[in-house]
Amino acid sequence: MVRMTNNALSTVEAQIRERAAAYCESNNIPGFVAGVYHAGEQVVVAHGAANAATGAPMLEDTGFLFGSVTKVLTTTLVLQQVERGVLDLDAPAVRYLPELTLTAPGAADKILVRHLVSHTNGIDADLFFPDAKGRDALKTYVKGLAGSCGALFEPGEQLSYSNGGMIVAGRLLEAVTGLPFPELLKREVYTPVGMTDSGTSAEEAILRSTAVGHFLDPQTMAARPTSMFMLPDTWGPAGGTPIGTVADLLAFGRTHLAGGVSPSGTRVLSPESTALMQQVAFDMATPNTPPIGLGWVLYPFGDTTVLAMSGASPGGVSILCVLPEHDLVFTAFGNNPGAIMLQDQILRWLLSEHLGVQLPALITELEEDVDLTPYVGTYRSNQLRVDVSVVDGQLEERVTYEPADASQERIFTRFAGGRVCAPPQRLVPIRPGLFAPAGYPLEAFDGYLRLLLVSYHDVRAGQARFRNGGGRLTRRV
Known part of the structure; x- marks a missing residue:
């Protein structure tokens, strides 16, 4: 980690430390870790405990589950294969994955590869959790769709956040590369980006400092550790299994800031693919659902667009935000779901106070006499x-x-x-x-x-x- 000498980032560090301590104390959140990269320098702040049961501290290099932040990593893998001519974004997914079937006859045949990573595929599988481990986990997931899951809408017709689409994309990557998803992720993203402390298994995580999620006991309101560390392997590409550190996610975010070049200088993705991920692929034209790119959600904050993805894990929540216009990356993890409020506070402070972005009110008034x-x-x-x-x-x-x-x-x-x-x-x-x-x-x-x-x-x-x-x-x- 680069230690700061920049006065502005010193203020950022102090603000995050102060806000984390106050919020975690008042909301019974055991631990929090966050990092900011801006214009060549970065800072990481850790607070509290990684595990309330053991008292293990949350450290600057404590690992945590990425959750759905993984979806941007999965999309990066897809775009790499598009660049290599292995995949075509506008080809039907069944060209590469003939076994893809839904309960609605013919529905899967209309899904294009781009629909999988732009949340416009219509696969009705948001809470479909088949339990399988190992090399064939994603194959098991896709097989299970045929008997359990239908379609919410015609592909490309609507936008609906899609765990199922990302998992199918992960299985499609396995089919065209011949590599299991965890191995592909390590070889094509973790290694070239420099995510040296990232993995995809509890067996790897236990060898180093790793946070566990917590929930508030409804009787005592005390934080208790989750009884399940991670989701099954079937959910890997959507965010079930990848684990890493703040420094790792900062490096990944910086790669997307730099047009696909990692902090070490390794080309991970082309400038064209990096830009394509940041372009609007679908817009519902409603404030509660920001426009979507490929992988990224494109949050408008006034005239500034924040490329973002948050991720839930059992008892934890992560976030990754990239601001290309301001050369800034923000990422954080809290080991209680309520930490998303703290993450939102810090993001808005970074925008308004650190960067000077004007944040207009999204909703200014309520309308009466609406027909319900x-x-x-x-x-x-x-x-x-x-x-x-x-x-x-x-x-x-x-x-x-x-x-x-x-x-x-x-x-x-x-x-x-x-x-x-x-x-x-x-x-x-x-x-x-x-x-x-x-x-x-x-x-x-x-x-x-x-x-x-x-x-x-x-x-x-x-x-x-x-x-x-x-x-x-x-x-x-």
């Missing part, structure tokens, strides 16, 4: 049901998890820390089709937490076809 009837009904996606009704003049949503089998229930329940159904949520209208959870100040949605807004789309015959929560679609039934 088009949104009432039941919406479904894989193992999830959302019942929407009108109560006391407001929309009320009830989200219910409906496990497909005991194995999937066990995995998801442990991933979620035991809570699988949220309490009813009241929504207040911002405008037709866009709602905010009741009780939040409007400024809360100016940053990363705009994902808490809920939108409804494609109103036909007086009824919305889709509900969008957290960037994920459910379809009216």
